[in-house]
Amino acid sequence: MIAPIRPGKAGFCAALTIAMLTSTSLQAQDAPQDSFYWLSEMNKASTVMVVETGIVPADLGVTIADAVAQVIEDQSVEGAARSGDYLQVEPLLIEIGGPDVTRMHSGRSRQDIGSTSERLFQREAVLQLLQALIDTRTALLTLAETNPDAIVPAYTVGVQAQPITLGHYITGYVQALDRAAERVKVLYDEVNMSPLGSAALGTSSFPVDRERLAELLGFGGALENSFDANQLSRIDTGGVAVGVANSMALTVGTLLSDIEAQYRFTSPWLILKDGTTGSSSIMPQKRNPNSVNTVRGNASAVLAKSTGFYFGAHNLPHGLRDQGNSATETLEAATKMLASLESLLGDLEFREAVALAEVNADYSTSTELADVLQREADVPFRVGHHFASMLVTYGRANALKPADLPFAEAEKIFAEAAAEYDLADIAFPLTEERFREALSPQGMVNASLGLGGPQPAEVARMIAGQHATIEGDTAWLAGERKELADAATALNEAFEGIRTGTAAK
Incomplete structure (x- = not known):
């Protein structure tokens, strides 16, 4: 089993290397965790179980265990076939131990082996995905903490709406990915259930201990109904898996759209650093955000693979497997998407003065002016x-920024607005100083009082809370990794006990 993977960009690629820490001589240290690897783990678990339950006698268990171990060793050499198909591996076992070794397969089928293999791959893909979520959220918070209280524009319906802060903006995306992480952990509990021992779909007349098989392979338990375990759960659980991947792809797509839109501004405030963009073959002024497009393409790949799963699983009678293992592939694509986003975040440059100038150039603080008046x-x-809207119309018509509005004109417009609501002879109730403070971006942000708002104290609280959430997810992941490593150790010890005839009676 694979040991915990350290956070960072190299985590995904280092999985097999780190696996060496917990592997045993039964599986070569550099052996990939491919379908043969997991079939061998299932063969080891089945060998232990059939001896413990008395399906085969202990002396035959030794022969079976020796054959399984020899096949693992033989298939660890360079160029070996390493098939994950039991019917391709069984002749290798027979050649070593004779036909009696096939009693290890009692109460099993390629159906439950295939369903279990899918879940073993999905289980690892889910853990890899959670690690990627941890790394990406950490990178987002690093960006937020560079200047959490800096003013930035926020938009609704594609139009500048209200000023917020960089910290408020980024923690919004972190919160969305926090939800994704919670879904991933729930998904893990669903994926981490074993179909092994269900046989084709209706179990068998052998006293197969399905709970013991699940325990030996590190599963949280056995899927109870054998028909569901083999034929139904792989479809709906796969649907849940690709749905989880889809939700985070949509969030990432929104963030990428935000960044890409900056490149349409003459003065972007969130931009890739010099040296991290691409160039044009004809237009010397262009700085192409290639990494933005890479991440967006990776997000689209998640959606494409998930769509493939849905079409592959749609309207299938039970017993057919047209969708292959595309649910796992979708999870892996989501991990790749997040890894590319994490890399992109390290290349972003925030331009505080440009963001503030963008806000000051428009009238996104006019809501606060109306609020102050009330x-x-x-x-x-x-x-x-209505007064604030009339003031905006006047300012835009005269090419004035909010800070340049004549106070006398504001008084006049207020009188006109009040008159339209039959509130005549009401003087403008704000001093010029208060009027300009209400129209300032910093004044509006600091005046925010609501939970989760852009005010500095609330942003600081949210950042601290999100760090704590990430720490919790990291601890959860380490705990699950340890459980899998412990289960792998226990399986190998039990298997060696059968092989040496020293298994506990």
Whole structure:
């Protein structure tokens, strides 16, 4: 089994290397965790179980265990076939131990072997995905903490809407990926259940201990109904898996759209650092955000693979496997997507002055002006809103930024707006200083009081909370990795006990 993988970009690629820490002589240290690897683990577990339950006598168990171990050794040499098909491996076992070794297969079928193999691959893919989520959220928080209280524009319906802060903006995406991580952990519990011992779908007349098989392979338990375990669960659990991957691909796609949109501005405020962009063969001014497009392509690949799963699983009678193992492939594609996003985040440059200038160039603080009029001068919100809207129209028509609005003109427009609501002879209730403070981005952000708002104290609280969440996920992942490593050790010890005739009676 694979040991815990350290956070970082190299984590996914280092999986097989780190696996060496917990492997035994029964599986070569550099052996890939391919379908043969997992078939061999199932053969070892089945050997232990058939001896423990009395399906085969202990002396035959020794012969079976020796044959299984020899096949593992023979298939570890360079160029070996390493087939994951039991019917391809069984002749190798017979050649070593004779036909009696096939009693190890009692109560099994290629159906439950295949379903179990899928879950073993999916289980690892889920853990890899959670590690990628940990790394990506950590990278996002690193970006947020570079300047958490810096003003940035936020948009609704594609139009600048209100000023927020960089920390508020980034922690929004972290929160979305926090939810994804929770879904991944729930998915793990669903995936980590064993179909082994279900035979074709209706078990067998052998006293197969399915719970023991599950325990030996590190599963959380056995899927109870054998028909569901082999023929149904792989479809709906696969659907849950690709749905989890889809949800985070949509979140990543939104973030990538935000970054890509910056390249349409003449003065972007979130941009790839110099030296990390591509060039044009004809236009010397271009700095192409190639890595942005790479991540977006990876997100699209997640959606494409998940769609392939749905079409492959749609309207299938039970017993057919047209969708292959595309659920696992979708999870792996999601991990690749997050790894590329993590790399991209390290190349981003935030330009605080440009972001503030973008906000100051428009009227996204006008909501706060209406709020101040209601809160401090008892002006009905709709009146204040209408006044602020008229003020924006005037400012834009005269090419004025909010900071350049003449105070006298604001007083005049307020009187006109009040009159339209039959509130005549009401003087503008704000001083010029308060008027300009209400229209300032920093004043609006600092005035926010709600849970999860952009105000500095709330952003700091959210960042701290998200760090704690990531630490919790890291501990959870380490715990699951340890359980799998412990199960692998216990399986090897039990298998060696059968092989040497020293198994506990």
